[in-house]
Amino acid sequence: MRNLGRFESLNGRTARKDILAGITVGIVAIPLGMAFAIASGVKPEYGIYTTVIAGLLVALLGGSRFQIAGPTGAFIPILLAIVLEYGYEDLLVAGFMAGVFLVIMSFLKIGDLIHFVPRAVTIGFTAGIAVTIFTGQIGNFLGLEGVERREFFHENMWEIFRNIGTLNGYAFMTAAIGLAVIIVLPRIAPRVPLFLAALLIPTLVSVLFYPGQLPTIGTAYGGIPQQLPEFRLPAITGGKILELWQPALIIAALGAIESLLSAVVADNMAGGKKSASNRELFGQGVANMAAPLFGGIPATGAIARTATNIRAGAVSPLSGVVQSLFVLLVLLVFAPFASHVPLASMAPILMLVAWNMSGLRSFVKISRLRTGDSSVLWATFLLTVFVNLTVGVQAGFLLAVLVFLKKMSGKLLMQPGEATPDDYIYSGIPKGSVFRTVRVDGPLFFGTAQQFEREIEKQLSPPADALMLRLHGLSALDAGGVAALSAAHDFAGRQGIRLLFQGIPEEKKILLKKSGLYDKIGAENMVK
Secondary structure, eight states, rough: GGGGGTTTOOOOOHHHHHHHHHHHHHHHHHHHHHHHHHHTTSHHHHHHHHHHHHHHHHHHSSOSOOOOOOOOOOGHHHHHHHHTTTTTHHHHHHHHHHHHHHHHHTTTTGGGGGGGGGGHHHHHHHHHHHHHHHTTHHHHHTTTTOOOOOOSHHHHHHHHTTGGOOOHHHHHHHHHHHHHHHHEEEHHHHTOOHHHHHHHHHHHHHHHHHHSSSHHHHHHHHOOOOOOOOOOOOOHHHHHHHHHHHHHHHHHHHHHHHHHHHHHHHHHHHEEEEEEEEHHHHHHHHHHGGGGGGOOOOOEHHHHHHHHHHHTTSSSTTHHHHHHHHHHHHHHHHHGGGOBBBBHHHHHHHHHHHEEEOOOHHHHHHHHHHHHHHHEEEEEEEHHHHHHHHHHHHHHHHHHHHHHHHHTTTEEEEEEEOOOOHHHHHTOOOOTSSSEEEEEEEEETTTTTHHHHHHHHHSSSSSSSSEEEEEEEEEOOOOOOOOOOOOOOOHHHTTTTTOOOOOOOHHHHHHHHTTTTHHHOOOGEEEO
């Protein structure tokens, strides 16, 4: 019931705004839903079903007032890979599992942690996805025949090269018209729905001037059924769960990142109350659990459609509900006409989507830095393109962690010094004793523990009576850091040297007490 507060601004005037915004977004969502489904290796109607079901549930249960959910370009490579390797039925299982993962993420408050995803990883895999989508449409743009979908990028490029002689001039002309519409229309008629125009105009030209000369949705998929989606339970077994958990987790992670990024974009555009990130994950999870029950594919928040929703005047989630109902109405009334849509007319639309999501400027900026982030970016990008998205993201995260640890290891500063008269007084060390100090600033964790131990041994290698660690600047301490302090204490004890700890922050002292190291050191060796 708490989620109904997002509808609190709803009245007659705002409802009219939401209805108009929902219809506007629905017009944009229809061609994209079909295009993304076809590019993912499934029938176009499954993209429409996803738009209806996911859009409705995210609007009702999500954490953003303006979020529009549905199939997105970011999912194309991973969904196509699943279809090629396991088949459509197992894609439904993976989608359902991804929904379960998203719901679990919402209860674990993972939404609060999404901003820790390295930017280089996000830009790297997004650019890789863009390249995969763009090159995947070359065959449709040229109307090539006999091109088989392969698992790897280089194999797909070879298929295009091998079949280049089958170029269909009518398909190429149709795609070129669509591309011209995409380039020219925003300049002369910016208010006209671009994607719908880029789909309808080439379709009309092909139907009127050269019917039956190129592949269409009807010839390739038998058209779109003029009916409601049928309820179906995916065949989930223990074996399939073990087989599909990894791609399902990648779908969930990718969906979480994109949906929350979309929610942030919506917040920035609309102002006012911020989105509830964990509730958004919950809504996305329920939507992805429900969509496969009606043949739908995985969905997430769509940044472009959400932005269109806000620009069209949306006020509440009612616009998302209207969008879904409008798309459903179009499905029931106009589905037979979709069979005339040429596959070539969808190619420039998907190529534009790929270009818009590529993040080329950010990619170039990070590349020019020539730092660890550049390495993370290129590793993620290349592995996403040439292997798959799963490997690209995993390797990117691992490399980003290693780069971070390397950076953090340089943040630990240890400055040797001599004891002051006050140090002798407060510690009870007799005057005339060899008394050294080391000031420790920065994080002491498993990544810097070895550096810390080496420096302590270095300070204790010339004989001394006592060594004081000044720990006022200790910014972080983990189990590895506690172990390093314990090792330093043991090393000093074996040398007959008294080791003192000064100024340990209170929260770090609690950790020492829990670990038992505080008692081992002794309160007499703790100096304020």
